[in-house]
Amino acid sequence: MSTDIEKFKAGSPMSSTLRMDRMPHIWCPGCGIGSEVNSFADAVKRSGIDPKKLVVVSGIGCTGRVAGYVNFDSIHTTHGRAIPVATGVKLANPELTVVVFSGEGDLSGIGGNHLIHAARRNMDIVVICNNNFTYGMTGGQVTPTTPGSAVASTTPYGNYEYPFSLPFLMDAAGATYIARWTSMHSRNVTQSIEEALLRKGFSFIEVVSPCPTLYLRRNRLGDGVDQLQNYQDNSILKHGCDTRETAVDFQGKIVVGKFVEKNKPTYLEAVDKCCVKLVGDDYQLYGKTIPEREAEEKAEKERVAARRVAMQAEEAAQGEAVSAKPKAPASRAAVKKAPAKTAKKAPAKVVKKAPAKTAKKAPAKAVAAPKAAKKAATKAKAKPVQKAAAKAKPAKKVVTKAPAKKATPKAVAKTKPAAKAAPKKTRK
Numbered sequence: 093m094s095t096d097i098e099k100f101k102a103g104s105p106m107s108s109t110l111r112m113d114r115m116p117h118i119w120c121p122g123c124g125i126g127s128e129v130n131s132f133a134d135a136v137k138r139s140g141i142d143p144k145k146l147v148v149v150s151g152i153g154c155t156g157r158v159a160g161y162v163n164f165d166s167i168h169t170t171h172g173r174a175i176p177v178a179t180g181v182k183l184a185n186p187e188l189t190v191v192v193f194s195g196e197g198d199l200s201g202i203g204g205n206h207l208i209h210a211a212r213r214n215m216d217i218v219v220i221c222n223n224n225f226t227y228g229m230t231g232g233q234v235t236p237t238t239p240g241s242a243v244a245s246t247t248p249y250g251n252y253e254y255p256f257s258l259p260f261l262m263d264a265a266g267a268t269y270i271a272r273w274t275s276m277h278s279r280n281v282t283q284s285i286e287e288a289l290l291r292k293g294f295s296f297i298e299v300v301s302p303c304p305t306l307y308l309r310r311n312r313l314g315d316g317v318d319q320l321q322n323y324q325d326n327s328i329l330k331h332g333c334d335t336r337e338t339a340v341d342f343q344g345k346i347v348v349g350k351f352v353e354k355n356k357p358t359y360l361e362a363v364d365k366c367c368v369k370l371v372g373d374d375y376q377l378y379g380k381t382i383p384e385r386e387a388e389e390k391a392e393k394e395r396v397a398a399r400r401v402a403m404q405a406e407e408a409a410q411g412e413a414v415s416a417k418p419k420a421p422a423s424r425a426a427v428k429k430a431p432a433k434t435a436k437k438a439p440a441k442v443v444k445k446a447p448a449k450t451a452k453k454a455p456a457k458a459v460a461a462p463k464a465a466k467k468a469a470t471k472a473k474a475k476p477v478q479k480a481a482a483k484a485k486p487a488k489k490v491v492t493k494a495p496a497k498k499a500t501p502k503a504v505a506k507t508k509p510a511a512k513a514a515p516k517k518t519r520k
Contacts, residue, residue, distance in 0.1 A: 109133035109143070111163050118157060122308075122316020124275030124301030125155055125222055131278050132193065132220065133162070135285035140399030146189045149178040151198035153229050154303075155222040158193045172202025175210045178217050186216070186360055186378070187388075189289060196223040196298075197235040200256055204236065211265035211294045216358045218288045218295045221258060224303035232306030239342035243310045255340070258298050259351050263335040268293035270352040272338065274300040274323040277348060284350065290396070292358050300346060313343070 104112055110133055119125050136146065148166040150159040151174035159166035169177045178190045192199075199207050199221050210217065226244060227233040234244040234251050237258065241250040259270050269291060271284040281299055288295035302308055302319035313319060322343065330337075331349040338347045357365065364382055367375045375382065 106130070106133050107163075109136055109163050111161055114161050117161060119154060120303075120305045122302060122304035122319075123154070123228075124224070124299070124316070125158070127275050127278050128220070128222060128281060128299050128301065129158055129161060131281040132158075132191075132285055135282045135289065136164075138282070138400070138403060139286045139289045140396045140403055141189055141289055142395075145187060146191065147178075147181050148191050148193055149174050149181065150192070151194040151203065153195040153198050153227065154224075155193060155195040156198060156229075172198055172204075172206070174198060175203055175206040175215075175217070175219070179206075179210060179215055182215060182217055183360075186385075187392075190217045191289075192217060192219045194219075194221065195228070196221055196225070196237045196258065197227045197233075200236045200258060200261070201227075208261070208265045211262050211267040211296065213359045214266060214268060214294050214356060214362075216292050216294070216360065218285070219297070220285065221296065221298045222301050223258065223298050224301045224307060226303050226307040228303050228306055232303075232310060237340070239340055239344075241342050242307070244307075245310075257335070257339045258296070259338045260335040262296045263352055266294070267296045267352065268354050268356055269295035269297075269350075270335065271296075271350045272298040272300070272346075273348050274320075274327060274346060275302060276320045276323040276327070280348075292361075293356065294358075300340070311342075 104110075106112070110129070117126060136143065143164055146164045148159055148162050148164050149169060150156045150166070151169055152171035156168060156174075159168045167177055167181075174192045174194045178192045181188060182190045194203075199219065207219070210219075223237055225235060225238045225242065227235055231245050233246045234242075234253070236256045238244060238247075238251045238253075239255055240252070243250055247253075259272055262270050269288055271288075273280045273284065281297070284297050288297060300323070302316045304316045304319070308314060308316070308319055313322070323346065326343070326345050327348050328345055329349050330347050331351075333347055333349060333351050335351050338351065340346055360377075364375070364377065367377075368382065373381070377385070380388075
């Protein structure tokens with residue numbers, strides 16, 4: 093069994109982006125984090141970026157364990173400090189693509205201050221926020237996004253606080269790319285992550301996800317499948333929607349889509365602009381002038397575009413191969429199965445039905461004959477007995493009636509003359 097699992101892990105299409113030796117993961121059945129990680133891994137492959145230049149940073153919580161499962165350079169930081177660490181990585185090496193993958197409690201609660209200022213500075217990082225409305229790993233406490241009236245371990249009678257609308261918060265802080273989806277919209281999540289990886293500036297992607305173990309159970313909302321059905325029924329697609337309309341009520345409508353996409357100088361570009369004014373064209377950052385860095389960025393974009401074209405061609409070839417293969421094996425399998433079915437059915441009918449009918453009917457007739465004879469004999473013997481019993485009926489009536497009517501005094505008075513009359517008849 094272990095060898096089969098190892099073979100499966102080695103041949104998995106995600107073996108290049110996920111650490112298959114760490115599987116299976118720790119997330120609960122019905123949790124949406126696993127599908128988000130799959131969408132992220134797929135987006136990395138589709139984007140064409142160099143995996144060696146990708147860094148994933150995550151904080152504490154259920155989503156914080158993502159850093160241990162991706163097959164890239166990754167950092168598992170302290171609670172709420174994923175964005176400061178990601179900012180440091182980007183400033184130390186601007187050539188790297190930095191992704192923060194964490195939960196809403198870690199990002200908007202413990203690390204809310206860092207989230208706001210990273211968006212304000214327009215740091216060139218991608219933030220993927222798993223929003224399940226609860227602190228899943230620490231006991232199901234209320235978070236800054238928990239809807240009003242929802243039950244949590246710290247609000248057993250319902251949440252009375254006003255929750256954040258994360259898209260509205262990020263828009264007000266200055267993020268240049270904002271999108272929201274649910275765990276049901278896995279393809280849209282992949283597309284948004286791919287777009288964010290290929291652009292500059294602070295990108296924020298919120299994924300509303302079910303937590304069946306704590307949030308759904310406490311609020312009696314069913315399991316993960318039930319919540320996915322709720323997402324399908326209550327999701328409203330509004331690209332470019334005003335972020336002030338993106339609030340999420342308890343089991344209410346969820347506005348999804350790409351809300352914001354704009355361009356403005358990143359933090360490092362703003363630093364370059366300021367320093368060029370002071371130093372001039374000789375200004376260097378990390379030993380390179382601005383024209384040199386721009387030339388390198390252009391060359392990297394061309395390489396990424398070439399990898400994307402190659403990836404798309406490979407996917408198209410795989411799709412054609414898969415669609416062509418099933419036709420021939422299907423006809424062969426049908427030919428092989430036909431004699432197998434006829435061979436099984438023929439002996440089953442002959443062997444089972446024939447002996448079953450003869451074995452049951454023969455003894456049934458043989459038993460019926462002696463039974464009829466016995467009944468006739470018993471009837472013949474019973475006739476003289478019945479005549480004798482008919483003669484003795486009056487005496488029996490007197491005996492049975494007398495004790496039955498002793499319950500009341502009136503009954504006793506009536507039965508006395510009957511008792512005297514009975515012996516006279518018998519004497520005659």
